[in-house]
Amino acid sequence: GAVVSQHPSWVICKSGTSVKIECRSLDFQATTMFWYRQFPKQSLMLMATSNEGSKATYEQGVEKDKFLINHASLTLSTLTVTSAHPEDSSFYICSARTLTGGTYEQYFGPGTRLTVT
Amino acid sequence: LAKTTQPISMDSYEGQEVNITCSHNNIATNDYITWYQQFPSQGPRFIIQGYKTKVTNEVASLFIPADRKSSTLSLPRVSLSDTAVYYCLVASLHGSSNTGKLIFGQGTTLQVKP
DSSP states (O other): OOOEEEEOSEEEEOTTOOEEEEEEESSSOOSEEEEEEEOTTSOEEEEEEEETTSOOEEOTTOOTTTEEEEEEETTEEEEEEOSOOGGGOEEEEEEEEEEETTEEEEEEOOOEEEEEO | OOSOBOOSEEEEETTOOEEEEEEOTTOOTTEEEEEEEEOTTSOOEEEEEESSEEEEOSSOEEEEOTTOSEEEEEESSOOGGGOEEEEEEEEEOBTTSOOOOOOOOOOEEEEEEO
16 A cells, blocks of 8 residues: 655654654655544544645644644645644644545554653 | 444454444445554554445455445454454545545454454
């Protein structure tokens, strides 16, 4: 299957600072990428949908000014957590969609563990 | 809200076939059914995707009845390494239509015992 990478795989930051997470589709171009968040023992929660070259669409309850998403190219999307607080500590997972045989298949990155101290 | 319902957990033994059934009563005409596997602290891994009847790949089979209101993921001869959470999702994924978003439900935690 298609490969999606994320960087960094884990990050620790101090409260009030900003953190950027990169998501890349390595062997395909993705017009649409998605960002999810997962808390311990819970399922994935969709945060936003990002289309290349346009503004991201955020799910209800997700602060767009806090979670800045940029999808500047067909292979790269970034999520910046601004002014991070301990409650933002979570596992952030990106996903990219590719068209295969007339249907879309969606592949996920390995995730980024964010810990805010 | 997730459009699917799955058992919260299942137990099995090594070498057995495991069938996980997912209910999606309100599946729409353009919706596809996709299954993912997730290990702790990893992103979900794509297993299989289908629209109707049966789909088989090297790791699993997906059975979808004619009414498409449910689907069954079949894992042949599971091993300890198949212990994971399995998610069933439905979304509009046809290339010619407005594509939907994958909204995750609670998933099924499969525990494979020796």
